[in-house]
Amino acid sequence: MLDLNYDYSSCVRNSEKVSWRVDDVIPPGTQLDFSRPFLPNSLSGAHQLTELSDDERLKLNQITGNAYINLFKFVEEYIVATVVDHAQAEMHGDHDALRALMRFADEELKHQQLFTRYIEAFQTSFGTPCGVLDNAAEVAGVIMSKSPIAVLIITLHLELMTQEHYTESVRQNQTIDPLFVSMLKHHWLEESQHARIDALELDKLVSDAPATAIDAAFVDYLGLLDAVDGLLAAQSAMDLDAFRRVAGREISPEQAQRITAAQHAAYRTAFLVMGMRNRMFVELMGKLSPGRTREIASKAATFAAE
Amino acid sequence: MTPALQKLTNLMGAERGRRFFDQMLDELGMTALATPQDSLRFGEALMEHGGVLASIGRSVKIHAILHGANPKPTVSAAPPA
Numbered sequence: 410m411l412d413l414n415y416d417y418s419s420c421v422r423n424s425e426k427v428s429w430r431v432d433d434v435i436p437p438g439t440q441l442d443f444s445r446p447f448l449p450n451s452l453s454g455a456h457q458l459t460e461l462s463d464d465e466r467l468k469l470n471q472i473t474g475n476a477y478i479n480l481f482k483f484v485e486e487y488i489v490a491t492v493v494d495h496a497q498a499e500m501h502g503d504h505d506a507l508r509a510l511m512r513f514a515d516e517e518l519k520h521q522q523l524f525t526r527y528i529e530a531f532q533t534s535f536g537t538p539c540g541v542l543d544n545a546a547e548v549a550g551v552i553m554s555k556s557p558i559a560v561l562i563i564t565l566h567l568e569l570m571t572q573e574h575y576t577e578s579v580r581q582n583q584t585i586d587p588l589f590v591s592m593l594k595h596h597w598l599e600e601s602q603h604a605r606i607d608a609l610e611l612d613k614l615v616s617d618a619p620a621t622a623i624d625a626a627f628v629d630y631l632g633l634l635d636a637v638d639g640l641l642a643a644q645s646a647m648d649l650d651a652f653r654r655v656a657g658r659e660i661s662p663e664q665a666q667r668i669t670a671a672q673h674a675a676y677r678t679a680f681l682v683m684g685m686r687n688r689m690f691v692e693l694m695g696k697l698s699p700g701r702t703r704e705i706a707s708k709a710a711t712f713a714a715e
Numbered sequence: 716m717t718p719a720l721q722k723l724t725n726l727m728g729a730e731r732g733r734r735f736f737d738q739m740l741d742e743l744g745m746t747a748l749a750t751p752q753d754s755l756r757f758g759e760a761l762m763e764h765g766g767v768l769a770s771i772g773r774s775v776k777i778h779a780i781l782h783g784a785n786p787k788p789t790v791s792a793a794p795p796a
């Protein structure tokens with residue numbers, strides 16, 4: 410149904426070519442450089458807040474960078490569990506698929522360890538406690554309670570979105586912290602295979618699924634987007650709290666509202682809109698249900714406008 | 716070939732795997748694994764055999780759930796009167 414031009418074996422070969430170790434990217438004891446922004450402007454709302462000083466905008470960007478990495482670590486929790494389920498379904502069966510899925514799960518765990526190391530370095534050196542979402546197990550439970558097709562659709566969304574962040578906003582950026590760029594580059598190298606494996610798994614599930622099941626999965630997916638948006642709003646509020654501590658000055662209610670709104674809008678663009686509008690994602694969803702792609706586009710426009 | 720039969724023949728060989736598969740279908744009063752729900756039932760029955768058959772059964776069961784089967788709701792035993 411999805412008419413894909415790759416297979417599990419090619420994903421394993423590519424994965425072997427680009428494989429890396431956590432210690433090579435962030436060696437133990439790494440000190441972060443807080444003189445530069447961590448995120449490009451396209452993924453952070455801080456630059457829009459012209460009422461803040463340069464130093465305050467830099468600090469808010471770094472707070473956002475830390476939360477951004479935590480959000481990846483956060484969603485990888487459910488992705489590992491999902492991929493292990495898919496690997497279990499291939500046990501004693503297709504060994505090419507099983508190898509690809511086992512590598513996928515291993516790499517996601519490695520990414521979590523990489524991000525944990527970064528977050529620990531951030532917490533040690535930033536100087537101000539910054540709250541981040543910490544209910545990964547609950548969120549994993551909510552996502553995994555949806556239909557397996559819906560879980561793969563949102564996973565594909567997240568994997569393709571991650572790649573787009575790196576290729577479109579990070580790779581060529583000369584102003585942001587080089588360690589942050591390196592971390593996202595190494596993440597992207599392996600996520601490229603993950604998105605392909607997601608699509609291969611999705612293709613298997615939809616090939617024998619009735620149209621009603623595919624339709625129900627899109628309803629689940631759209632609902633999950635709202636759930637993710639709720640998490641992004643919660644993170645935005647935590648960012649404001651962290652910013653208050655780091656700024657060490659009075660923040661008016663109006664200014665607080667503007668900071669939270671800028672943070673939330675930036676997260677929405679990064680985590681929702683960019684995934685929903687990703688060219689490959691739109692193309693694959695169009696093969697599943699052309700009608701539903703219009704609904705996704707309309708919801709993306711709503712997220713982008715709010 | 717269904718995933719259940721594929722897994723059995725991968726581990727037991729074509730002839731023995733097919734014979735065991737047909738025997739299991741007979742025991743379950745089924746003629747084929749036509750739906751994910753059929754595969755789920757087959758997987759759960761395999762799991763009762765223990766050993767590597769249980770491993771195949773778990774895999775067949777999860778495959779069936781991913782393809783739309785509904786696992787049976789867990790019913791807790793009624794407390795003694």
